[in-house]
Amino acid sequence: MADAPWLTIVGLGEDGPAGLSPASREALDRAEIVMGPPRHLALLPEIRAELVEWPVPFADGIARLLKLRGRPVVVLASGDPFWFGAGSVIARHLQPEDWRALPGVSVFALAVAxxxxPLDTTLTLGLHAAPLTRVRPYLMPGQRAIVLLRDGAAVAALADLLVATGFGESTLHVCEALGGPRERLRSSDAATLAFEDVSHPVCVGLEVAGQGVALPLTPGRPDTMFENDGQITKGPMRALTLAALAPRPGERLWDIGGGSGSVAIEWLLSHPSLSATTIDPNPDRIARIRRNADQLGVDRLDIVKGHAPAALRGLPPPDAVFIGGGVSADMLTWLGANLPGGTRLVANAVTLESEALLADAQEKRGGNLLRIELAQAEPLGSKRGWKAAYPVVQWSVML
Incomplete structure (x- = not known):
């Protein structure tokens, strides 16, 4: 094929060349160099091309690959290279005319088979190079998922996580080397899993069961889910705040005065494409925010130690900003002068002084000013009465 790009990304299964399409076989026949992990290279028969192991760390292989530009090259990847695979990472360094991809059967398709x-209703997660806690938002009885894992130790760690979160009754279908001669499938519940000889590559078919607490889909999740020192936007107020922030796919939040990180964490739980940065000057709270984010499956939360507005300089621009503590005239002035047009700003105030700042800001810049008073029923002697929380004034505006 004289008009073929110089690079072909070939999806290779555990059955090696037997599962390759004619186009993939032709690409290997004409290649001068074949790059891939040692496991993939070992699946190939003798070919005329030079075999080059992709180095570790993965990023080092990109530079080596780019030096081969213009020569017929094949890069081997597992199954479908663009489904939690290396394909997208490689492609972003190339021009469209440089490459083509010839995917094989994905491990997800093999596992559900x-x-x-049904693959269309089964959750697919790639955790072979990511924290296992990312599964946490999806742990609810009846959930099915195919989870790609790094190795046998990760299978055991996933079982431990399920037990620790109250889902030890979940079934793990441990699938090894699917599609090849070493294929093996064994099942166990998480609480009693004792497989000590799990080989790579491995994925787990997970059927969630147990009495653990599932994370609700709506904001205002129970305060008990967040480790805190009292500095936390309480659940009902958090729900109103997230409604005002109005997250949309792909957007970024600045959470100024993170406290427990609850607002930024709930922002991230709204959609996997969202990103967030929380800023707090207190090192103990910084550590607490990190623990909360990791335990609730949103380790992608960026955390900055410092005082706003100085700590905001140089951060990726936000689509929405929340001020949960320490609002000041200087901060509002800086945000008004530096945020991109169209940024949504939400600020909550409890003290009379900060309330006055927001009232003045609303008069000058417009937006909505909302006073929120909440009370909760609590014992009062032998009966019950309402215990009121401090009223909160919320200013929301599009700059």
Whole structure:
């Protein structure tokens, strides 16, 4: 194929060349160099091309690959290279005319074919190079997921996480080397899993069961889910705040005065494409925010130690900003002068002084000013009465 790009990304399964399409076989036949992990290279028969192991760390291989530009090169990847694979990472360094991809059967397709699950309703997660806690938002009885894992130790760690979160009754279908001669499928519940000889590559078909607490889909999740020192936007107020921030796919939040990180964490739980940065000057709270984010499956939360507005300089621009503590005239002035047009700003105030700042800001810049008073029923002697929280004034505006 004289008009073929110089690079072909070939999806290779555990059955090696037997599962390759004619186009993939032709690409290997004409290649001068074939790059890939040692496991993939070992699956190939003798070919005329030079075999080059992709180095570790992965990023080092990109520079080596780019030096081969113009020569016929094949890069081997697992199954479908663009489904939690290396394909997208490689492609972003190239021009469209430089490459083509010839995917194979994905491990997800192979796994559900073995388990008899409908792929269109089964969650797919790639955790072979990511924290296992990312599964936490999806842990609810009845959930099915195919989870890609790094190795056998990760299978055991996933089982431990399920037990620790109250989902030890979940079933793990451990799928090894699917599609090849070493294929093996074994099942166990998380609480008693004792497989000590799990080999790579491995994925787990997960059927969630147990009495653990599932994370609600709506904001205002229980305060008990967040470790805190009292500095936390309480659940009902948090729900109103997230409604005012109005997250949309792909957007970024600045959470100024993070406290427990609850607002930024709930922002991230709204959609996997969202990003957030929380800013707090207190090192103990910084550590607490990190623990909360990790335990609730949003380790992608960026945390900055410092005082606003100085700590905001140089951060990626936000689509929405929340001020949960320490609002000041200087901060509002800086935000008004430096935020991109169209940024949504939400600020909550409890003290009379900060309330006055927001009232003045609303008069000058417009937006909505809302006074929120909440009370909760609590014992009062032998009966019950209402215990009022401090009223909160919320200013929301599009700059």
């Amino acid at each position: 073995r388990l008899g699950w």
